[in-house]
Amino acid sequence: MLLLGIDLGTSSVKVSVVDAATRQCLASVSYPDVEREITARQPGWAEQDPRQWWLDVRQAILQAHATQAYDPQAIGAIGIAYQMHGLVVVDEHRHVLRDAIIWCDSRAVPHGAEAFEAIGPERSLAHLLNSPGNFTAAKLAWVKAHEPDVYARIAQVLLPGDFLALQLTGAATTSISALSEGIFWDFAEQELSEDVFRFFGFDKNLIPPVQPVFTAHGAVLAAVAEELGLRPGIPVTYKAGDQPNNALSLGVLEPGEVAATAGTSGVIYAVTDQLFVDAQSRVNAFAHVNHTADQPRLGVLLCINGTGSLNRWMKSVAGPQLSYPEMNERAAIVPAGADGLLCLPFGNGVERMLANEPVGAHLHNIDLNVHTPGHLLRAAQEGVAFAFRYGLDIMRENGLHPTVVKAGKTNMFLSPVFAQAFANATGLTVELYQTDGSVGAALGAGIGAEVYATPAEAFARMERLQTIAPDGETAIYEAAYQQWKELLLSRLQSGKKLAAQPREGDAPSGVRFVEAFLPQQ
Template identity: 60%
Template structure:
């Protein structure tokens, strides 16, 4: 029996086929080979086409089939992971009304700030666990205010995974986890927030039917099955945002467990059994994949918008023709501290952990007679590690004190230099696993379709491939200098 997992990333789509019995990955495909475009019509805006996601998903599934390592007819369930916080709008004919306003878009920051003040800070934090900020609810309010003709045609408001689920099954569903990441959900009253509906003037009928994350979200249409070479009627039995899904894929389900990732964005995601919130909403709390009204399982999320995106930018600008492996090897030739070069990695939209400020990327102490591109490669990785430390200190203020962090050996964690810098800067050992978001989505489908009796059964064959511990390097002076640079920049940023 096989499971199909789809991961709707910002940079690309990944699809995995997993053997449910052994949890082994039989096929893995990514589409496209180059990174998918983000449309930025104005400074701070970021949009992508959901039709592009759908086309790329179809291509990735075909690529998996072409490997010839399994029988597509044996696929029994589908799971979907997706980039969080995106806004997708369709009319009553399930036709897209506009491109998706995605997670790193900053246009709604002021709208969310006004809602925070109007509803009341304590009311928002205690009920929504977050400021409305520039999350999905505020993006929808932007559409209402600036694109009224589009707003009038809205039949359903969705997140990216809900849209792909609709394309596969014809059904439109969501979950408490998804609604919470859009800051639509009231945890005290266990309902879509009346405060958000009333303040923004939203019609509750625009929101899809709520089902658990691990549940039947519809069955594969015959037309789609024929198109994708699959059997009709396969259930979509799991939908989750990429960071809760990354945590699931690392078997991070219980209070006190913590996951990290450093893809397009950098994230530390810890699980709590309390309705916790940061008074400044610098880190954010959402319902985890296993949240129920009876058993509160919350995901506390720290996000740095520009980690892998900064390293990609660096490669495009300084390392044309080089691979990331070559860049990492060059960076290792530079001494600890990059000979004084410091980089702030904040150039991909408003940073929530910095109170939604648009800080930008900054390089400090450039010496034209000393610093080479290899210094930049190392300073970027050290700067990202410093940003993780800064964010983790905020999480520690909020009583999240991990003793070990789990991460997949992927993206920036493929760099031994970055992984060691992360561990040294945070002071927390990291366990690396051979995991992938699309594999996590496939295993989630197995849980949701009851192929696995419990989540633990889905991970019985998972083992860490490497443990990285602090190696004794004195990185504190580097971090403190970096932190002073950040604080000066924050003072200069309106």
Template identity: 60%
Template sequence: MYLLGIDVGTSSIKVAVVDIQTQKSVATVQYPEEETAIKSIQPGWAEQSPMDWWHNVQQAILKVNALDLFDPKAIKAIGIAYQMHGLVTVDKDQEVLRDSIIWCDSRAVELGEKAFDAIGHEKSLQNLLNSPGNFTASKLAWVKSNEPAVYEKIDKVMLPGDFIAMKLTGQITTSIPALSEGIFWDFKKDEISKDVMNHYGLDENHIPKIQALFSEHGYLKEGMAKLLGLTEGIPVSYKAGDQPNNALSLNVLKPGEVAATAGTSGVIYGVSDELTYDKQSRVNTFAHVTYTPEKKHTGVLLCINGTGSMYRWAKHNFAPYLSYPELNHISAQSPIGSKGLKVLPFGNGAERMLNNKFTGAQLLGIDLNTHNQADIFRAVQESIVFSFRYGLDIMRENGMQPKVIRAGKANLFLSDVFAQTFVDVTGIPVELYENDGSVGAALGAGIGAGIFADAADAFSQHQILKYIEPKNTITYEPIYQDWKEILEQKLVGS
């Protein structure tokens, strides 16, 4: 028997089929092969078509089935991970009303700041654990203010994973973790936030039915089952944002445990058993996948927009014909510090950890007689690590003191330069695992469907691939401090 996991990423859709007995993937695919474009109609805007996601999900499932490595009819449940904070709107016929305003879109920053002031900073932080900021509720308020004809047609608002579940099952549901990531949830009162809804003038009827995250969110429709070669009636039994799901897939479930990922965006995600918040909302707290009103496990999330997106930009503009493994090899030819070349990697929208400022990405200190391709790619990787360190220090200010960080051996952590630099600059050892968001979603589906007794059961065969310890922390510290000074000078001027 098998489980199907779907990861609705910004760049592509990933699908994995996991054997229930071994808890290992028997087949995994990505679709499309090329990275999906982000529509940027105006500076700071970022949109994608939900129907494109849906098309790609179908193609990915058909593609993995075509590998002929398993019996699709033996799949017993479906789990979905998805890019967080995106806004999807549908009418009463479940038709999409507009493109999704996705996570890195900055258009609602000003609305969120006004809501923060109107609700009151202390009350927002204590009840929402965040400023309303640039999250889903603020994006919906932007639609209400700027596209009233669209808003009037809305029947339900969803996150990206809710939309894919709707297309599979015809049912629309949400959960407390999902509502918290949209800043719709009042943690003090354990209910939809009246402060947010009243301030923005939003309609609570637009919020879908609330269910436990690990539960059956609908059953595969007959037509979808025939189209995708699956069994009618199997449940979608898990839906979670990509970062809580990444933590789940790394078995980061207990207070004090910490996960990291460096894909399109970069994230450090730590589990807490306290309703903690950053007074400047530079890092954000959401309900973790294990959150219940009785056991309030939260996830403290540092998100950096410009990580893998920065590396991708550098590849496309400086070495478009080379593969990422080749770039990683080239970057290792440059010494620690990249011969003084510095990069600010913040070119993918306003950064929350920088108080929602947009500095733009920059290459600094270029010496035409000294620097080469290797220095550029090492400097990009080092700068991404420096941004992680900058955010981690904010998390430390707020009581998060990780002793070890778990990460999947994927994306930027495939680069030996990046992985060792991450450990050296943060001073924290890293455990690398064979990890994939779609695999985590599949195992989450097994928990939600009752196939596994609990998360410990689902990850009973979890094994470390590699343990990395700090080696060059003393060497890197002054280099990081120089980079930090450049960033803070830029922030003062922006």
């Protein structure tokens, strides 16, 4: 039996076909070849067209078939991983009503803040484990307030993965894990949140039927199967957000285990059996893929919006002619600490770990006689590592003290500079594995289809490729991090002063595209 995994990212869609018996990936395809753009009609906004997602999924599946590495008719189950916290709304005919408001969109922050105060911080944290922030429920509130004609036509509210499953099967479902990432779920009452639905004035009928993560979420429609060369009736047996799925793909399922990823966004994801709460909602807890009321499994998620996105931007500015491996080689020539050049990587929407303050991205201490494009490239990767350290310290404040983190050897972890900087800045030992989100989604489908008796069985043959421990340069990184942190705190304070004194002609808060890369004196 073969398993098909779909990973809906921000930049592209990746699909993999895995042999269920051997756990070997037979084919893996990403589509498109160039990164999909994010539509930003105003600063701080971020949207994508769900219909384009579906077109990309279809093309990726057909290109995977074209490798002729397997028999498409042998595919027996499908799993889906997807970018978290997005809002997709469809009408009664299941037609998309507007572009999806995706994870890094900041417009709903005021709606989330109002809900947090109205529900009450203590009750909100005790029941939701988070402030509504700019998560899916708050995004729906923005649509209700600013696009009432659209809101009136909504028949169902979907997360991005729910939408893809709907296109494949014609059936809409969701899960506690998905509802928790949208801040629709009450963990204390184990039901849809009365507080959230009452405050925002939402109808609970907008939410699809709630099912376990690992179960049949519908069967592939005959017309879709014919177009995609699949057998009709294949079940979609797994759906999860990209970060819970990344943890699953690394076998991170039990309390104390930790996963990391550094794709478009960067994440540390720690599993706990406690109903974890950060009083300022800087790091967030959601139901993990194996969460149940009897055996709680929460994923505590630290998110940095601008990791791979910063790396891509810096490449386009400092080395557009270079491949990513060549870019990493240029960065490696520069000494640790980038000769004093510091980079704040916060240029992709407001950051929850910075209390939703719009800091923007910045380069600091540029010396025109010293710093080269290689310095820019290294400073960007070190800046991301320092952002991980800053967020990890928040997790440590809340009683989480990991020593080892698992990651797939992909995205920014392909860079030796970044991987070592991450280890040195955080003090964590990094274990790199041969896996990715689409393979994890495929194996998740196998769990849902009961090919494997347990999730642990599905990942029993996972291969560790490399271990990276902090080395002799930790003192250099610690000194550089303290300078970086001082710069960040000064920018945070400056941002608060500016917010308190708005000036005529000020742009809305959000991504500072122009100011972001000017040196600060």
